[in-house]
Amino acid sequence: MKKSTLCVGLVCVDLVAETEGFPIEDTDQRIPDLSYRRGGNASNSSTVLAELGMQSEFLGMLTNSVQLDFIREDFSKHSVTIEHCPIFPDCEFPTSVVIINTINGTRTILHHPKNLPELDIQHFNNLDLTNYSWVHFEGRSSNIDNIKQMIRTVRERLENLKISVEIEKARPALGELLPLADVVFVSKDYACFSGFRTMEKAVKGFLDVTKPGTIVVCAWGSEGAAAGQNGTVVSQNACPPVQIVDTLGAGDTFNAAFIYSQVNLWDWKKGLEFACQVAGSKIGQKGFLGIG
Numbered sequence: 001m002k003k004s005t006l007c008v009g010l011v012c013v014d015l016v017a018e019t020e021g022f023p024i025e026d027t028d029q030r031i032p033d034l035s036y037r038r039g040g041n042a043s044n045s046s047t048v049l050a051e052l053g054m055q056s057e058f059l060g061m062l063t064n065s066v067q068l069d070f071i072r073e074d075f076s077k078h079s080v081t082i083e084h085c086p087i088f089p090d091c092e093f094p095t096s097v098v099i100i101n102t103i104n105g106t107r108t109i110l111h112h113p114k115n116l117p118e119l120d121i122q123h124f125n126n127l128d129l130t131n132y133s134w135v136h137f138e139g140r141s142s143n144i145d146n147i148k149q150m151i152r153t154v155r156e157r158l159e160n161l162k163i164s165v166e167i168e169k170a171r172p173a174l175g176e177l178l179p180l181a182d183v184v185f186v187s188k189d190y191a192c193f194s195g196f197r198t199m200e201k202a203v204k205g206f207l208d209v210t211k212p213g214t215i216v217v218c219a220w221g222s223e224g225a226a227a228g229q230n231g232t233v234v235s236q237n238a239c240p241p242v243q244i245v246d247t248l249g250a251g252d253t254f255n256a257a258f259i260y261s262q263v264n265l266w267d268w269k270k271g272l273e274f275a276c277q278v279a280g281s282k283i284g285q286k287g288f289l290g291i292g
């Protein structure tokens with residue numbers, strides 16, 4: 001049986017309003033499109049991995065609200081399996097209202113976590129880790145102890161299974177994940193919050209607090225991204241499409257494409273280039289269908 005990549009973290013509902021220009025406060029206007037999308041960083045990355053042709057599984061908390069069928073069907077539409085996701089009763093899915101300005105592709109996210117509990121170590125312990133080729137964790141400061149335990153579990157049970165973590169939000173607790181993974185994705189927000197002014201300086205700085213051999217990757221929006229390992233740091237320009245229409249999930253796409261390169265044992269510099277290419281095609285289209 002082909003092994004799957006496993007993305008662990010959030011799935012949420014995105015209510016996406018597409019506008020031509022950013023709306024002016026206290027006005028009433030019609031917009032070109034309004035739709036529900038399945039969102040959440042780990043959920044989006046699992047989608048892109050499947051679109052790239054990987055066997056892809058998502059693990060995160062679901063609930064039996066009215067949106068459950070939509071979430072399930074959308075995972076299935078993208079061929080992402082969710083068979084190990086627990087369903088917590090009588091909650092609501094975390095929800096974002098997202099404004100996408102189709103003139104320049106910016107996405108403005110207003111997020112509410114609602115009342116859905118985080119995944120805990122029990123849910124992770126049920127997995128047969130020999131089924132996976134890679135495990136990716138979305139760093140969540142509200143669930144840091146469980147994530148650390150999940151990482152420890154992988155290390156204890158299957159030493160050679162590769163682990164990546166994403167450190168996105170500017171929350172100090174997420175720094176505890178830096179020394180624990182084989183690949184660390186650090187966002188521009190977190191890098192700036194940690195005092196770094198450029199992506200290259202960020203990669204260099206974070207390499208000092210990771211274990212030897214760790215690959216640190218830092219995406220920097222329209223400037224592209226940098227990555228490094230064992231003291232070598234390389235940067236890569238962005239690959240913008242002719243028209244940028246939708247940057248929602250660009251970072252999640254970038255992470256997935258880099259993971260794809262590493263599962264396939266590509267050199268990390270080639271992986272960095274590929275991740276910028278795939279993120280570039282994502283921002284030239286709506287959503288993730290057919291990407292790559």
Ligand code: ADP
Binds near residue numbers: 221222237283
């Ligand atoms: P996010 O804000 O979704 O986390 P990032 O800003 O980190 O995403 O961008 C991830 C990657 O997507 C970048 O490294 C780049 O390759 C591409 N990207 C994002 N925004 C742009 C843009 N405006 N122009 C060109 N490429 C972009």
Ligand code: FRU
Binds near residue numbers: 013040044095109252
């Ligand atoms: C994009 C995204 C959205 C979601 C938000 C959660 O990266 O995952 O789909 O609404 O971020 O922070």
